[in-house]
Amino acid sequence: MLQPNGGLLALISTPVWANLVDMRSSSSWNPGSWKTRSAAQQPDWPDAFALERSLKVLSGLPPLVFAGEARSLSASIAEVAAGRAFLLQAGDCAESFNDFTADSIRDKLRVILQMAAILTYGAGVPVVKVGRIAGQFAKPRSAPTEIVDGQEIPSFRGHLVNDDAPTLEARLPDPTRLLDAYNQSASTLNLLRAFAKGGFADLSQVHTWNREFVAQSPGGQRYETLASEIERALRFMRACGVDLAASALREVDFWTSHEALILGFEEAMTRRDSLTGDWYDTSAHLLWVGERTRDIDGAHLEFLSGISNPVAAKIGPTASPAEVVELCDKLDPDRVPGRLVLIARMGAGKVAGRLPALIDSVRSAGHPVAWTCDPMHGNTFVGSGGRKTRHLDHIMGEIGEFFDACRREGTWPGGVHIELTGDDVTECLGGTEEVFEDQLELRYTTTCDPRLNGGQSLDLAFQVAELLRR
Ligand code: PEP
Numbered sequence: 001m002l003q004p005n006g007g008l009l010a011l012i013s014t015p016v017w018a019n020l021v022d023m024r025s026s027s028s029w030n031p032g033s034w035k036t037r038s039a040a041q042q043p044d045w046p047d048a049f050a051l052e053r054s055l056k057v058l059s060g061l062p063p064l065v066f067a068g069e070a071r072s073l074s075a076s077i078a079e080v081a082a083g084r085a086f087l088l089q090a091g092d093c094a095e096s097f098n099d100f101t102a103d104s105i106r107d108k109l110r111v112i113l114q115m116a117a118i119l120t121y122g123a124g125v126p127v128v129k130v131g132r133i134a135g136q137f138a139k140p141r142s143a144p145t146e147i148v149d150g151q152e153i154p155s156f157r158g159h160l161v162n163d164d165a166p167t168l169e170a171r172l173p174d175p176t177r178l179l180d181a182y183n184q185s186a187s188t189l190n191l192l193r194a195f196a197k198g199g200f201a202d203l204s205q206v207h208t209w210n211r212e213f214v215a216q217s218p219g220g221q222r223y224e225t226l227a228s229e230i231e232r233a234l235r236f237m238r239a240c241g242v243d244l245a246a247s248a249l250r251e252v253d254f255w256t257s258h259e260a261l262i263l264g265f266e267e268a269m270t271r272r273d274s275l276t277g278d279w280y281d282t283s284a285h286l287l288w289v290g291e292r293t294r295d296i297d298g299a300h301l302e303f304l305s306g307i308s309n310p311v312a313a314k315i316g317p318t319a320s321p322a323e324v325v326e327l328c329d330k331l332d333p334d335r336v337p338g339r340l341v342l343i344a345r346m347g348a349g350k351v352a353g354r355l356p357a358l359i360d361s362v363r364s365a366g367h368p369v370a371w372t373c374d375p376m377h378g379n380t381f382v383g384s385g386g387r388k389t390r391h392l393d394h395i396m397g398e399i400g401e402f403f404d405a406c407r408r409e410g411t412w413p414g415g416v417h418i419e420l421t422g423d424d425v426t427e428c429l430g431g432t433e434e435v436f437e438d439q440l441e442l443r444y445t446t447t448c449d450p451r452l453n454g455g456q457s458l459d460l461a462f463q464v465a466e467l468l469r470r
């Protein structure tokens with residue numbers, strides 16, 4: 001088994017934190033303790049030595065994020081849990097090694113900034129911005145293999161593991177991809193940090209975030225009006241003597257997240273923080289466990305239980321109240337606000353019957369979680385042309401039901417979790433510039449699930465802002 005990187009440890013001469021650490025985490029936890037549990041959704045790596053080689057290299061590479069950043073995100077999520085902020089978690093279903101350009105990163109960031117501006121200005125709540133980006137490369141699958149042209153081949157598991165081309169050769173898990181994913185994540189994060197702090201996200205740029213094809217859509221035009229209002233408000237503030245050079249207006253915090261699925265990769269990225277002695281998975285600020293891997297005794301929960309990053313769990317329609325409370329006990333035994341986000345993904349029509357009991361039992365058990373809604377994964381269906389798709393009406397339907405359920409339970413509807421792209425794709429149906437079923441073929445470029453395009457993302461943000469205002 002690999003030993004976690006000793007580099008940061010070596011910075012500390014006296015392990016004053018050692019006792020503290022042992023008191024805080026279960027004594028049997030370590031970054032590799034997940035291996036004592038059953039791990040669902042792991043690839044059959046054909047070459048164990050090549051895998052070990054990649055993991056060893058990874059464990060010696062610099063962290064992608066810093067523990068202090070993860071703690072800042074926890075503090076922001078605590079604001080969400082307390083009902084004082086809204087979490088916008090959004091990005092690709094699966095990032096691609098093939099679609100990796102500065103433009104595509106910028107365009108994803110800009111649609112998220114537009115949505116955040118709509119929510120902040122339209123509803124008056126601070127928005128915590130978390131991308132499904134800079135590491136979202138691994139996918140759980142419903143079956144380990146599929147039949148293509150009569151041949152059984154391994155399923156596509158995300159570019160962290162194999163290629164999406166439907167051939168036996170492309171689908172063989174290749175551990176050199178772990179290093180490619182690290183490198184692509186590092187470059188992506190570098191650019192995101194530059195955009196977030198270097199002027200691109202400056203609120204005075206609110207007009208320039210609208211891309212041409214989006215600006216022509218009804219959602220984009222509505223956004224233009226809102227951007228003009230924001231500019232007018234900024235002029236007013238300047239005239240009143242407010243310093244617009246203040247960093248709160250010129251810079252944003254933009255955080256990264258992905259599903260912690262391939263546990264060897266996550267283990268290799270896990271390091272001990274030299275300031276606190278706590279373990280952090282340095283591959284992203286926030287890690288989540290998916291609907292298919294949240295088994296209470298399984299390897300994924302074991303891994304997430306010991307890292308100090310904020311963590312999230314998808315909660316689907318079959319989850320029982322007892323099961324969800326057990327999950328909270330495992331991931332957040334100390335009941336720390338900002339530690340745990342529960343992402344309900346029930347499917348439209350299923351929320352009212354299932355979510356209230358879950359909210360109630362989690363609250364009764366004293367867990368200060370942030371509840372958010374993923375309206376994407378419970379609303380996927382196969383269109384008449386054979387493409388997987390989702391309809392914006394169903395997506396908005398589930399968000400509306402989520403808001404209703406939270407309000408009935410006296411809980412803050414803390415956020416949304418959205419699959420989107422800045423590109424002008426035709427993958428999801430509906431929207432004010434409507435995409436119809438016979439248009440899905442036009443620009444369907446996702447490597448996994450269908451994403452909202454820029455116009456549909458703005459439509460969604462306007463409707464969520466209205467829900468928040470009520
Ligand atoms: C996902 O977020 O891409 C995903 C697979 O979600 P879930 O685990 O909720 O199905």
Ligand code: CO
Pocket residue numbers: 093094377419448449
């Ligand atoms: Co998805």
